[in-house]
Amino acid sequence: MPEQSSPLDLPEGDPFGPHNLPYGVFSTPDRPEDRRVGVRIGNHVLDAGAAAHTLGSPYAGLLGQPSLTPLLAAGRTAWSDVRRALTAWVTVPAHRADVEPLLHPVDGVTLHLPYEVADYVDFYASEHHATNVGQIFRPDGDALTPNWKHLPIGYHGRSGTVVVSGTDVVRPSGQRKAPTDPAPVFGPSVKLDIEAEVGFLVGVPSAHGTPVPLAGFREHVFGLFLLNDWSARDLQAWEYVPLGPFLGKSFATSVSAWVTPLEALDAARTEPPARDVPLLPYLDDSGEEEHGGFDIRITVEINGQVVSEPPFATMYWTAAQQLAHMTVNGASLRTGDLYGSGTVSGPETAQRGSLLELTWNGRDPLELPEGKRTFLEDGDTVTLTAWAPGPHGTRVGLGDVTGRIVTAP
Incomplete structure (x- = not known):
């Protein structure tokens, strides 16, 4: 295979080609305190602010920031305009002389949490996951709670412990009590688990007291x-x-260093599973112009070993429904709000997005090269990767998210 003449000459089918262009924030070894907005192209990151300045873009002010937050707040028209400009900068030959010096190898930069986290909400939107959990903990009762198919169940998490991919996760300590124990004990968790999810990043805020509709x-x-x-x-x-x-949840939530814009995923839009319970009007998406689901294929690895491949297309509740429900009581959105889909699990055993399900609460240990696992042990590294269908048969790669478990203090 001939050597690439430029970092912009990507192999055919590269999942981080010009059809993708996810955003992040990076710094370089020579300027470690200088955080810059970057856009990934292949195995390189483009200094977007420097490119905008060099090429005289009207969006140089938005892109020349140490965070994505100003761009997030700028709104959909700015998002589309900036994406259109970036696509031109990395594809039009006339721009190469200006752009190429502003490319940095991804493995030579430090990636940071690319936005200021406002609020964090986590949902419980997979029927397969919720059914499995119900069967584990309520084997003699109904797997799903009575409200599950009427509204997207969720909870408010702790935004201060959202960490970027690559950050170590300290094993949490707290109270625990097995059903047969006479009293609770305190100590490090012995059932530390993962939840493979897709997160959504809010840009434009909403007014307090004004719900956001599906549209x-x-x-x-x-x-x-x-x-x-x-x-x-x-x-x-x-x-x-x-x-x-x-x-049990607030000690750490790991997110990818890369945010994929919604526009890059238009080809991955898919119809959600059939709903067998009528929905109230604010959640009824049967008349919406575009499908609310996303066909995203996730892979879960523990210490480099694939243990699960959860399909996001199976999620019962969509991100649009979650947003509508999250605000229907008048709760406001802020720039930098995150909300998670909840654990992604499919109908097959090898598609379960948590160890709780994969091992059936420890009953069926996983066989890994380094030994059996029911839950995570100190030193274990968990990595999530994913891709989605892109335009013209391409694939859109999502930035991975990884974390290593370290011993409780």
């Missing part, structure tokens, strides 16, 4: 990314009745 999804949501909502199942089981997740 407002594209106006408010900038893009999506992979998310791992680490979960301490033993702490969660003891604390969550009657108010829900707290310490």
